[in-house]
Amino acid sequence: MAHILVVDDDEAIRSFLAEILRKAGHTVIEAENGCAGFEKIKVDPVDLTITDIFMPEMDGIDLLAAILQTYPNSKVIAITGGYKAMYSHLTLKLAQSFGAVDIITKPFQVDQVIRKVALALQSMDIQAEEGVMT
Secondary structure (H helix, E strand, O other), rough: EEEEEEEOOOOHHHHHHHHHHHHHOOEEEEEEOHHHHHHHOOOHHOOOOEEEOOOOOOOOOHHHHHHHHOOOOOOOEEEHHHHHHHHHHHHHHHHHHHOOEEEEEEOOHHHHHHHHHHHHHHHHHHHHHHHHHH
């Protein structure tokens, strides 16, 4: 299974996502904002990052850009919702344009998270196989 970083300033959401992923067999590390998340990745590289967009200190778009600039083969799923719901769709599309492999809107369903994580990880496996073949 995969090693995943969950970054969200809402502790309840972060813990819930981490629990879902652990129950699915993944190892998970957590961070409360983009700065903390990026520091954790530098020490403990991950297979996938799931990051909220609207956070203090370093938002998810800046985290996404920093991750992909430093680790270009990384996979990132962007997630947002809540009080900025009317902007969520546009913001998540912006995240995709910056390189997010997928997007999730809050509120989300457990099976939706598991499915999107599996698809992101599957795309990593396919890229790794293609790299071996060439």
